[in-house]
Amino acid sequence: MSDLATSRGPAPLYFGMRGDRLAVSALFLVNGFLVGSWAPKIPVLMARLDITESIMGLLILVFGLGSIAMMPVIGALTARHGSAPLLKPATLALLPMLFLLTLAPELITTAVVVFVFGGLIGGMDVAMNTNAVAVEKRMKRAIMSSCHGFWSLGALLGAALGGVLLGSLGEIAHGLIVTVLATAAALFALPLLAQDQPTPETKAATPLKFPRSPLPYLVGIMALFSMIPEGAILDWSALFLQREHGAGIELAALGFAAFSATMAIMRFAGDIIRQKLGAVLTLRICGGFALTGMVLAALAPVPELAILGFAIAGIGISNIVPIAFSAAGNLPGIPSGIGLSIVTVMGYSGILVAPSAIGFIAEHTGFSPVLMGTAALVLVTLGLSSLARYANFSAE
Structure with a gap:
């Protein structure tokens, strides 16, 4: 596209797939995997902190509020700077969150980590969807549905593996193994991301405000x-x-x-x-x-x-x-x-x-x-x- 500062050479292939498509698909998988890994952790977290269902419900709400708070911020920044420069730090910051949640010693610390965890999940979600749109534009064909399919697959894998690891190895081993697996996939994917940074002219002309168009x-x-x-x-x-x-x-x-x-x-x-x-x-x-x-x-x-x-x-x-x-x-x-x-x-x-x-x-x-x-x-x-x-x- 004319407003993007991107390379025009042919995209390299990895496992028969374009590198930029493989990268964004892998990040959808990682995001879903971490969310899926959070779900089976909830009863373990409740037992460790000795909290009721009502308090856990508030923590889940805190997770959602973190996501909703961060989504428009990351969206505005991706509009100004492109998705790749935001997706990399958001992903790297997200990776240790589940393990930090495992180490959180009491309720207030847990609530702070849950809020940040939800915020980074939501921020990464906006940035990776924006990156998927950039790949769709390059390929001139749809890939968004399969990207969301990879998210669903990641969530399924995270939930299934989480149940096994929590039951057999315990909470700390689960947090560590999930973090290592997610980090390995992310470090493979991040260098292959589509670079969609706007040109200086487009960047200067992009206002950070809600559009008037309906x-x-x-x-x-x-x-x-x-x-x-x-x-x-x-x-x-x-x-x-x-x-x-x-x-x-x-x-x-x-x-x-x-x-x-x-x-x-x-x-x-x-x-x-x-x-x-x-x-x-x-x-x-x-x-x-x-x-x-x-x-x-x-x-x-x-x-x-x-x-x-x-x-x-x-x-x-x-x-x-x-x-x-x-x-x-x-x-x-x-x-x-x-x-x-x-x-x-x-x-x-x-x-x-x-x-x-x-x-x-x-x-x-x-x-x-x-x-x-x-x-x-x-x-x-x-x-x-x-x-x-x-x-x-x-x-x-």
Whole structure:
């Protein structure tokens, strides 16, 4: 692109993949791996600090607040300086956080580390999505869905390995091994990152302020209204299946598992589908699956059908957010970092903030009406689906 100070030579290949694409994919994997490694650590942390579920809930909220606080800051800085100069220090600062959390001796120190951990996770998220947009522009083809697929894979690996290591070797060994593995992958990836620093002229012309154009906020609504259903399934599907269908814990756990499995598979397929069908049609098809799945889950007479509904919803939700992020990074007249920071903050609030409101509403109405309400939100995303055209690369 004319506003980027980048090299024009052919990209080197590693394991049959362009180096810049492999690098950003690996960083999505690392980010997801660290988040996935945090999840099984929660009960161990509660036992070590002797804290209640309510206090742990506040720590999880602190993690989310750290992410939301850092996302717009990193987004503004990437708009001014490019994603690579921000992604490197953010990644290197993030790598020891899980181990520092393991060493935190009491609650206040733990809360500070959790806030910084969440902030660096969120800041890295904005920067690596911006870098993925830069690679998409170079390749003139979609890669965002598979990048998010690598995040899902990393989260799965982190959660699975965490359970094994915590159970067999203990908390300190788990923190150390996870940190070493994540560091090795990051040190391999960082030198291969796409360099997307703006030219001095573009840098000087980039104001660090919220854009007046409604486009990033509308794309943010698309992301938000597809991530609220994701947050609802993540936090409440097991309880929904237990309370409203009488499912045992093993069957109830399959709700989110089925959703996660179909979402991960479809994210790795999503780039090819988007390239063939275009972003708008792909998003509309995905929205149809998401709507169908949420309605089926809400109205299912037996738990097995509800689980099938969650699986269908995973097919649909899988690629809506990657398309929204690609569109946010390509909005006319808006730097990628600014557009992505707005959409990322709006979207992730659907997972970090909305589930608490969902729990409050469900306590008074039950979960079926809430799931129907989240399905209605998908209709708004479908109504805004024409904005997905900014995620297309065929015209470049």
